[in-house]
Amino acid sequence: MDGDTGTTGKLPETTATGAAPDRRPSRKTVLRAALAASVAAPIALMGVPALARTASVTGEAPALTPECDDGDDPTPPQMEGPYFKPNSPRRSSLLEAGTPGTRLTVSGYAFGSACLPLSGVLLDFWQADVNGAYDNVGFRFRGHQFTDARGAFSLTTIVPGLYPGRTRHLHVKVQAPGRPVLTTQLYFPNEPRNSTDALFDPRLLMTVRDTGGAREAAFDFVLNVPQTPGPGPTEGPTTPPPGGTWAVGTSYAPGVRVTYGGVTYVCLQGHQAQPGWEPPSVPALWRAE
Structure with missing residues (x-):
């Protein structure tokens, strides 16, 4: 998890022998940098095998990546709160013309249990405005998106305001x-x-830093998705649907009805169907009638 807040002011730790502990970055930290740069992860820095997906860059097929063992436990859940609304628009920017507030860009990746990126992950964000208020009538500061083929996402918004009882925060469903x-x-x-x-x-x-009059934040989600280390981002199941009108590659709008496996479903959020997003598997997108 990306929770580094910068300098802590603590004295350097030492091991039982008095030597400084291993300060090499985690596998995920190196992988994240490699993904962002679209190059192979620097193997020498880690002392572990690189991803097989970097073979196209190096021309060789490196060994498989070991499973995560560097403290990257799944991202912990938290309560939804009273202000979540379904049917948010699909968008990566929550800004509108004249939106007040300090601009904020949040970017990162979604990983599974083997430190491999996950494509097609749904992220639904919602937050308070600069005054600490939620829009419970429309969809201001609400929107969903999907991670790309590299498992990456990016959200453009503002720093949320404060309201009684809470610190500054963003809500998200993943x-x-x-x-x-x-x-x-x-x-x-x-x-x-x-x-x-x-x-x-x-x-x-x-992890947040100031960039002039704006701020940039980074966070990587680690999901409890079983993975076998191997090439490329993971994909959902490709089993053909057991009869019905739902079809991969179709763009569905909220309110559209389809059948799948003899059951009728109504679309909750606009999206393009893809393998792994069959109606029974994604209650965030489809509701059975």
Whole structure:
């Protein structure tokens, strides 16, 4: 999890022998940088095999990546809260003309249990405006998107305002193809209210930096999705649908009805159907009637 808040002021730790502990970056940290640069992960830096998906860059087929063992536990869940609304529009920017507030870009990746990126992951964000208010009538500061082929996402929004009882935070629902929904919240480092908010979890801290008059944040989701280390982002099941009108590659709008396996479903959020997003598997997108 990306929870680095910068310099802590602590004295350097040492091992039982008095030597400094291993400070090499985690596999995921190196992989994240490699994905962002679209190059092979620097194997020498890690002392572990690179991803097989880097073969196209190096011309060789490296060994498989070991399973995660560097503390990257699944991202912890948190309560949904009272302000979630289904049917948010599909968009990666929540900004509108004249939107007040400090601009914020949140980017990152979705990984599975073997440190491999997950494509096609649904991320549904919602947050308060600059005054700490939620739009419960329309869809201001609400929107969903999917991770791309590299498992990456990017959200353009503003730094949310404060309201009584809570520290600054973003809400998000995350769902890999055919897997349960993870509902959680993301937090900002060095916020005074972090110490008084009963829901605050330091494992959900984003890495945030100032960029002129705006801010940039990073967070990687680790989902409880079984993976076998191998090439490429994971994909959902490709079993043909057991009869019905639902079809891969079709763009569905909210309210559209389809049949799948003898059951009728109504679309909750606009999306393009893909393998792994069969109606029974994604309650965030389809509701059985």
